[in-house]
Amino acid sequence: MKILVCISNVPDTTTKITFSADNSTFNTAGVQFVINPYDEWYALVRALELKETLGGNVTIIHVGAADSEATIRKGLAIGADDAVRIDAEPNDAFAVAEQIAAYAKDKGFDLVMAGKETINYNGSMVGAMLAELLNLPFVSMATKLEIAGTTATIEHDIDGGTEVVECPLPLVLSANKGMAEARIPNMRGIMAARTKPLTVVPAAAADKLTSIKSYELAKGRTECKFIDAAHPEQLIELLHNEAKVI
Amino acid sequence: MSVLVYTEISKGRIKKASLEAVNYGSRIAAQMNTGVTAVVIGDADLADLGKAGAKKVLRLKNDKLSDLNGQYLTAAVEQAASAENSTVIIFSSDFTGKEIAPRLAAKLKAGIVAGAVGDPVISGDSFTVKKNVFSGKATAMYVIHSAKKIISLLPNSFPVTLGEGTAEVSDFAVNLDNVNSPVKVKEVKKVTSELNLPDAELVVSAGRGMKGPENWAMVEELAKELGAATACSRPVADMHWRPHHEHVGQTGVAIRPNLYIAIGISGAIQHLAGVNGSKTIVVINSDKEAPFFKSADYGIVGDAFEIVPKLVAAVKNFKANHN
Ligand SMILES: Cc1cc2nc3c(=O)[nH]c(=O)nc-3n(C[C@H](O)[C@H](O)[C@H](O)COP(=O)(O)OP(=O)(O)OC[C@H]3O[C@@H](n4cnc5c(N)ncnc54)[C@H](O)[C@@H]3O)c2cc1C
Ligand SMILES: Nc1ncnc2c1ncn2[C@@H]1O[C@H](COP(=O)(O)O)[C@@H](O)[C@H]1O
Secondary structure (H helix, E strand, C coil), X not given: CEEEEXXXXXXXXCCCCCECCCCCCXXXXXXXXXXXXXXXXXXXXXHHHHHHHHCCEEEEEEECCHXXXXXXXXXXXXXXXXEXXXXXXXXXXXXXXHHHHHHHCCCCCCEEEEECCCCCCCCCCHXXXXXXXXXXXEEEEEEEEEEECCEEEEEEEECCEEXXXXXXXXXXXXXXXXXXXXXXXXXXXXXXXXXXXXXEEECCCCCCCEEEEEEEECCCXXXXXXXXXXXXXXXXXXXXXXCCCC | CEEEEECCEEXXXXXXXXXXXXXXXXXXXXXXXXXXXXXXXXXXXXXXXHXXXXXXXXXXXXXXXXXXXXXXXXXXXXXXXXXXXXXXXXEECCHHHHHHHHHHHHHHCCEEEEEECCCCEEECCEEEEEEEEHHHCEEEEEEECCCCXXXXXXXXXXXXXXXXXXXXXXXXECCCCCCCCCCEEEEEEECCCCCCHHHCCEEEEECHHHCCHHHCHHHHHHHHHHCCEEEECHHHHHCCCCCHXXXXXXXXXXXXXXXXXXXXXXXXXXXXXXHCCCCEEEEEECCCCCHHHHHCCEEEECCHHHHXXXXXXXXXXXXXXXX
């Protein structure tokens, strides 16, 4: 089994988001970056579990500048065998997918895994684009994955429920909660990560189809109106007369 | 030139999210002096598509389209878009939309904005669309540079308005002879509750403050009286007190109902990431310092075990007086 796991580098979930004075860029100074939780907890850990039972190799791939290498090393510490960094700014989903596809197309991966979405740009796009560019089937939002021989059985979320599908390898999937339990890297893993191969690949030609012009912080709520715990029925009146939601 | 909108039928009707998309498409079409064509698979009363603003409806026909397979759907929408000469294609950013909109975007080399929360701003050649970023902590204006454009809408972000319009409906034969998807559906498990959480306008949610799964009856009763869907925080789903599809937040489902009632939930930032788009938020928590109160419109400080039954009674009373 040759598995490729796409990891992106995102601000830790508790980050206080701020932008430059002209609102054109996200301020990264002092921000702690981590592996996108879906990529780490679900895609990578499930890939490692499969490797442990079926044998094979898990490669992690990241499109980004050199400053994301600490994040890549963490993926190696959790247990990936090797890593690839494609040296390009990841500022458009299609361009990221093109970069990964250019690398992966002739490497014979049996399984390519992405996360459900990145928690910074929330696109949920790269996995499906990659499948199209590699001309492979795509299963989105996988919550369970089993592999027997050359067939994958996948449970995934669909509108209004879940579905179980079967698909021969190779394929691309995006990983959602349920695939695996988070793992914490141990000391041995951290030591081993230092010497595992991290290959830097120059950027391929890619099309940047979108860009971000400006940002705006979400507006906070106005004051919370407190209702006396002895009279919760007042809440129902307020929801009807004031908020007009019931 | 036209605007194409992908729509779906559920339970014999056009889905609400699809009507949001047709409305959205017709607002773009008006700016571009063109019309909206809706595509749909299956049979149902399609009158709502015309009322929502579609001028044409194409019923996509091919036996392979029966189980919403992403590869077949992508090819089908591509063929319809090509026949209609559509430069803008709209989806809802639900599970199907997340599977096929980016795949189609890659096929057409169309720039895509997924999860749009505002109408596009079109001026000359510049086309910008607002979407949520950083899990709802901010929004960003995306510029789409390519000639073909795809937008998927964050569900529940736009109102639905139905007018008097009618659409001309015709069949559109899709050719899938050269597309062969190896994905085989083995089993479909539909969530049995009538209300689908991501579509629900009212949601009652509870967290670890409920102490154990045996105490959920009052939460369910409040939801039932309100006609609301139920949701929960992540630890509650992790401990199997509630099914995983109810888990909302950063790593669960993101929802934006009109009303979100949070009972015994502390309001961790990862929880807020999935619910802060709700129009009105009510927080019930015994700890007046619970962080959730800072993100609430209405708050009750007190013991859920006393307050929730009183709320159930109050809703019953309210319904009796307002019918
Ligand atoms: C990367 C990451 C992703 C995460 N993703 C999610 C996510 O998607 N969704 C999510 O929910 N969490 C998520 N979490 C976990 C999150 O940080 C919190 O731990 C979690 O939301 C807490 O759940 P809770 O509010 O139910 O429990 P607690 O934090 O234990 O809060 C229980 C609350 O109940 C109140 N309470 C107790 N008794 C009563 C009573 N009798 N009446 C009324 N109130 C009472 C308490 O005052 C307290 O505020 C994530 C964490 C990480 C690190
Ligand atoms: N820069 C990147 N490098 C590698 N993989 C990425 C990158 N950006 C996104 N991905 C992968 O694509 C998934 C979906 O990302 P997105 O479409 O941006 O929400 C992520 O969970 C990652 O698995």
